[in-house]
Amino acid sequence: MKSKIVRRLGAMLLAGAMLVTSGNVTTYAAEQTDESVEVKEKQEEQADENVVVDETHNNELYGANMRKVKKLEEGDGYYICKEVLNGKEKYVAYILIDKTERSIDDILKDVANSRYMTSGNVVGITTVKQTAKIESSIAKRINAYGWNIKLCPCFYDSMDYYNIYFEQMTDQENMYSFKVIYNEDKNVIDNMNSRGIICYTFSLNSTDKKNNLYEKFFDKGEVELYQCLEYNDIYKYSLSEKNMKLYYYDKDRNKYILLDKGMYFLYGQILNNHDIDMTYVGIKSSEIKYYGTYLVCNSELPDSMVFNLTGLEKSGDNLFYYKNGLRDTSYTGLCDYDGNTYYVKNGSVDYSANMLYDYNGSTWDIKNGKVDKTESVTMDNGMLVYTKNGKTSDETTLCKYNGEWYYIHNGKVDYNANTLCKYNGSWWDVQNGKVNFNYTGLCKFNGSWWYVSGGRVNFNATGLCKYNGSWWYVSSGKVNFNATGLCKYNGSWWYVSGGRVNFNATGLCKHNGSWWYVSGGRVNFNATGLCKFNGNWFYVEKGAVRFKTTLCKYNGTWWYINNGVVNFSKTTLCKYGKNWYAVSKGKVAWNYTGYMNYNGKNYKVVKGIVRF
The missing domain is CATH 2.10.270 (left handed beta-beta-3-solenoid)
Incomplete structure (x- = not known):
């Protein structure tokens, strides 16, 4: 809603003006001339009340465009009030360095005794100058009390001024100084206007050095800037606060970076008898934290003009x-x-x-x-x-x-x-x-x-x-724990039982259709003799069972081998070497002398040997 505000500004104000607002029209009258200026203020929302304030220059509080703020305490070189900074209510002790002979240290001691100024509240350093600075030593002293800092240049100018609130200073070892310039490059404004973009620019720089791009002066805080722009017709356009954008200019890339949108913004027309376009603008944002140039406009910039990398x-x-x-x-x-x-x-x-x-x-x-x-x-x-x-x-x-x-x-x-x-x-x-x-x-x-x-x-x-x-x-x-048989290893054949070589094994083992004589777990290829296996005695020759008919001496006795097996019931003749021998009940009958029938013919035997 619209408000009706009447102000009478004292002679000490910049331009020595009187500002009168009725409805949405404000009149600005120069003290030293008969010129008058009217200001039409446009703002999304305003208080539903009429306020009349007597703004004489002897009243530091109200000469600083703080009509909604009430003094709570006052002393030599300072006063304390309550206001909202960066969305939070704070007690602020304004140090009036241009109005006192006292040192800041002395004033801070008095401020520290105030019941309002507990840790987390704010000390405001004011000056009549358009530039502002805060020394590292002062910042450290204020911080030692647990207070935040607010810089207030142009403090007694109720129209053209700016405030910088350090809720969290980047580096207390540095000295911070500030100056503001508006619409420094007309070509930028013209280029934007040609694209249908309504805008203005401001540059926030140090007074004593050249700042680096993206050089930050606080990590957390808020900046507000108010200015009358001459030869500017922004007031002619219907601008919505929610559509306003704040960009930072990267001169190295010639690109803009979007910092904020929908931030606090006001603007209005200043009517004047010079018949020139004049617009009053104001902005407040916690994203104004870098030295450099900013662009305030009513719409998003084309992609070709924006640097928005995340990576x-x-x-x-x-x-x-x-x-x-x-x-x-x-x-x-x-x-x-x-x-x-x-x-x-x-x-x-x-x-x-x-x-x-x-x-x-x-x-x-x-x-x-x-x-x-x-x-x-x-x-x-x-x-x-x-x-x-x-x-x-x-x-x-x-x-x-x-x-x-x-x-x-x-x-x-x-x-x-x-x-x-x-x-x-x-x-x-x-x-x-x-x-x-x-x-x-x-x-x-x-x-x-x-x-x-x-x-x-x-x-x-x-x-x-x-x-x-x-x-x-x-x-x-x-x-293979189920394996039982012979296995060749390093030129020998070994007897395996239950998957393991059985070095105690002596006997016969079948392998690849033959039966082999195992002694001490290994096939004995030198063995010739008899070996008992499964109730029979087999004839082994050079380690293998030989299924032939012959004689074999074993344990002092010569046995008759019939098809590889000792035949304990056989009585017959058997050739061995060059002789034929008489066999009785499976073994050579060395004590026998007589005749024996073999294949239907009788042969003479003398002491077990056939005599032809």
Whole structure:
């Protein structure tokens, strides 16, 4: 709603003016001439009341355009009032440095005794000058009381003035100074107007040095600026506060960065007898925190004019992080750039970072400031942790590290592991958490025993393997505990029973259709004699059962072999060597002399030998 405000400004005010508002028309009259100026104020909302204020220059409070503020306490060189700064109610002690001979230190001591000025409230440094500064020493003294700082240049000018509220100063070691210039480059205004964009600009710079682009003067606070713009017709347009935009100008890129929108904004027409266009503008924003040039306009700028990067940008050898076009030195996290993912600390890539880093629910492997996407292990709190595709993984696998292959169980090196692990199609023997490429032997895994050669399971292996003092039979890489038979190893044939060489075994064993004589667990290819097996005595010659008919001496007795087996009931003649011998009940009858019938013919036998 519209308000009716009547002000009489004292002779000490800038331009010595009287400002009278009735309805939405304000008259501005110059003190030294008969010129009069009318101001039409446009604002989204105003108080529903009429206020009349006598603004004489002897009243510092109301001479500073603070008609809605009430003094709560006053002393030599200061007064205290209550107001809203950056959306919060604060007690503010204004130090009137142009109105007192006292030092700031003396005044601060009085202010500190006020019941209003507890920690977290504000000290306002006022000046009649258009420029303002605050020394580091003063800032430190004020901060020592726990107070924030407000700079108030042009303090006694109720129209053209600005305030800078430091809720959180960037660096108390610096001196901060300020000056404001409006619409410095007319070409910028003309260019924007040609695009249908209604705007004005202001530059906020130091008085004593050249500022860097994006040089910040506070981390948290608020700036408000009010100014009468000559030869300006913004008042002719219907502007909505919610549509207003605040941009920061990046001269290096020749781009604008959107800082704020829908911020506090007012404007109005100043009528004057010079018949020139004059607009009164005001803005308040907590995003005005950098030295440099700003653009206030009624619409968004074209994409071609805006820098709104959120991500990394290279500058020399560094990569800096931006959020919505602004350097964000508060950001610490990960960010993709040119196919890689980098670790950003306080707004720039930290190339010295080597660590595991928790981010977005995953733990990432950072090496030299970049996510290492190779399969690897990383030392973390004395433990080697497995990483794959740049982040930790709960897999169970093998991984190479410093020339050795480690066993990973649930994402961590298990130094107690003694097992087999499948990797790239092969099964590897793990001992004390590492692959032992020198190991040849057996390893138990999932209830079976496997044959390992050179650290890897050899599925082609069939033979014998010594383990824990025993020799085991391996078939297709695995111990066959059901195996019973012969197995060739190192030029000898060994008798296996229940998968293990039985060195106590002496007897016969069938292999590949033949029966072989085993002595002490090994086939004795030198053996010729008899061997009892399954109730029969078999004839062995050169280690194998020979299924022929002959004689064989065993334990001092010559026995009759019939088709390889001793025939204990046979009485016959048998040729052996060059002689024929008489056999009675399976053995040579050395004591027999007489005749024996063989194949229907009688032969003379003398002491067991046939005499022809």
